[in-house]
Amino acid sequence: xxxxxxxxxxxxxxxxxxxxxxxxxxxxxxxxxxxxxxxxxxxxxxxxxxxxxxxxxxxxxxxxxxxxxxxxxxxxxxxxxxxxxxxxxxxxxxxxxxxxxxxxxxxxxxxxxxxxxxxxxxxxxxxxxxxxxxxxxxxxxxxxxxxxxxxxxxxxxxxxxxxxxxxxxxxxxxxxxxxxxxxxxxxxxxxxxxxxxxxxxxxxxxxxxxxxxx
Amino acid sequence: xxxxxxxxxxxxxxxxxxxxxxxxxxxxxxxxxxxxxxxxxxxxxxxxxxxxxxxxxxxxxxxxxxxxxxxxxxxxxxxxxxxxxxxxxxxxxxxxxxxxxxxxxxxxxxxxxxxxxxxxxxxxxxxxxxxxxxxxxxxxxxxxxxxxxxxxxxxxxxxxxxxxxxxxxxxxxxxxxxxxxxxxxxxxxxxxxxxxxxxxxxxxxxxxxxxxxx
DNA sequence: CGGCATCCGTGACGATACTG
DNA sequence: CAGTATCGTCACGGATGCCG
Numbered sequence: 001x002x003x004x005x006x007x008x009x010x011x012x013x014x015x016x017x018x019x020x021x022x023x024x025x026x027x028x029x030x031x032x033x034x035x036x037x038x039x040x041x042x043x044x045x046x047x048x049x050x051x052x053x054x055x056x057x058x059x060x061x062x063x064x065x066x067x068x069x070x071x072x073x074x075x076x077x078x079x080x081x082x083x084x085x086x087x088x089x090x091x092x093x094x095x096x097x098x099x100x101x102x103x104x105x106x107x108x109x110x111x112x113x114x115x116x117x118x119x120x121x122x123x124x125x126x127x128x129x130x131x132x133x134x135x136x137x138x139x140x141x142x143x144x145x146x147x148x149x150x151x152x153x154x155x156x157x158x159x160x161x162x163x164x165x166x167x168x169x170x171x172x173x174x175x176x177x178x179x180x181x182x183x184x185x186x187x188x189x190x191x192x193x194x195x196x197x198x199x200x201x202x203x204x205x206x207x208x209x210x211x212x213x214x
Numbered sequence: 215x216x217x218x219x220x221x222x223x224x225x226x227x228x229x230x231x232x233x234x235x236x237x238x239x240x241x242x243x244x245x246x247x248x249x250x251x252x253x254x255x256x257x258x259x260x261x262x263x264x265x266x267x268x269x270x271x272x273x274x275x276x277x278x279x280x281x282x283x284x285x286x287x288x289x290x291x292x293x294x295x296x297x298x299x300x301x302x303x304x305x306x307x308x309x310x311x312x313x314x315x316x317x318x319x320x321x322x323x324x325x326x327x328x329x330x331x332x333x334x335x336x337x338x339x340x341x342x343x344x345x346x347x348x349x350x351x352x353x354x355x356x357x358x359x360x361x362x363x364x365x366x367x368x369x370x371x372x373x374x375x376x377x378x379x380x381x382x383x384x385x386x387x388x389x390x391x392x393x394x395x396x397x398x399x400x401x402x403x404x405x406x407x408x409x410x411x412x413x414x415x416x417x418x419x420x421x422x423x424x425x426x427x428x
Numbered sequence: 429c430g431g432c433a434t435c436c437g438t439g440a441c442g443a444t445a446c447t448g
Numbered sequence: 449c450a451g452t453a454t455c456g457t458c459a460c461g462g463a464t465g466c467c468g
Contacts, residue, residue: 004236004441004459006261009316009388010327011334012243012302015309022218022234022460029226038431047220049461054432073431083311087304088226094301095229098294102223113224120225174223218440218460236441252450263442268451287450434465439458446453 018063019084023048024056028081029088031066032119033112033143034156035076046108085123092120102174111139114173119143119154121177121209127151134204135162138173147207164196164204176210183210217273232277233298237262238270242295243302245280246333247326247357248370249290260322299337306334316388325353328387333357333368335391335423341365348418349376352387361421378410378418390424397424 004021006013019025023045030036030044042053057075060066065081068074077084096117102109115138128147135144135157142157172191175181183205186192194201217235220227233239237259244250244258256267271289274280279295282288291298310331316323329352342361349358349371356371386405389395397419400406408415419425
């Protein structure tokens with residue numbers, strides 16, 4: 001628990017006693033995309049101080065939400081930490097609705113945040129009649145979505161052989177998510193590549209909550 | 215002076231730029247239970263300083279998540295603020311799993327947190343075959359759950375005539391949620407009262423995620 | 429070099445007192 | 449009752465240093 005705790009016998013306060021401090025949920029959000037070492041987390045969280053990242057990791061470790069692979073030095077979520085996925089994705093969907101279209105380079109953006117957006121949408125996607133495994137590659141960020149009639153789950157890439165692989169870049173993902181650009185147009189402009197049939201690409205869009213757009 | 219923001223073009227950072235500060239999500243959690251005036255929020259959030267509560271309310275207002283009824287002075291969530299319900303309830307469910315059974319009076323507890331627990335569980339409850347409206351009264355806290363085959367929604371009390379009304383107290387709710395006490399035993403001990411049939415009480419338990427317990 | 433620890437200036441927070 | 453004022457303390461952000 002952090003130094004400043006609410007001390008309420010409340011489920012919400014209990015959760016925030018674990019992950020309510022600055023940067024904590026952002027660290028968890030990054031680790032939901034797969035394990036990462038210290039330096040990589042620092043790259044993906046511009047603005048975080050060294051001391052803050054170290055402190056958050058230590059607190060998350062102490063609370064049993066994160067552990068560290070001794071051999072590689074990589075941090076990863078424990079089973080308990082994975083339990084934060086619904087909350088993180090729900091928060092991300094809330095934030096997604098409030099993100100103004102990306103205009104300049106004034107604000108920082110990262111492939112991992114584009115991937116997080118797609119995973120957050122998949123987390124709440126309506127089920128897909130026929131099961132499928134998708135792999136999405138946003139620059140260096142790779143993750144898989146396993147869609148079934150019961151719903152969709154996401155996980156780090158390379159676990160299963162995918163039925164469809166989509167390759168694109170950060171800005172294009174944000175354009176798709178914001179409805180500024182359609183998948184068809186992104187594909188025509190060479191911003192998005194898909195290995196698989198048209199049907200599967202439509203299913204990919206459905207699972208990631210992407211509706212028709214200009 | 216711009217308050218501390220992440221400045222990331224990330225859905226998660228965007229959400230936390232609005233509600234990531236200390237107490238902010240707890241204030242939202244309270245307002246999900248219905249509108250409340252300043253003093254009542256202070257009572258329900260022990261430990262918050264006057265200045266902090268005022269600051270959080272002002273920020274939430276500026277971000278369009280909360281507004282204030284001019285006549286009564288009550289704060290309430292806007293439609294945008296209601297959009298936080300899934301995230302708050304998901305966080306609460308995460309925290310609920312980490313709450314150790316309530317033992318002493320060492321930590322503060324409030325009826326509104328018991329109600330929040332039940333509403334968080336209802337938010338993720340499996341659908342009920344036959345629709346029903348439940349009213350739950352935990353001391354001064356009253357809310358309704360409208361259950362349908364599509365899922366359950368909760369709202370402040372007194373909106374609709376309920377099919378079943380359950381009346382109980384804070385500690386009993388936490389015991390039920392923790393699985394320490396069964397509904398039947400709580401009822402036998404006079405800790406829980408239900409106006410309605412046995413079938414409806416079972417449905418109430420189902421909707422609020424309460425399984426069989428000793 | 430990557431992985432942190434240390435130091436320091438600023439500002440957010442907690443506690444309490446005060447005011448319309 | 450609904451906040452504002454004040455102040456001490458601590459957490460955070462930025463930079464730098466150490467150490468394998």
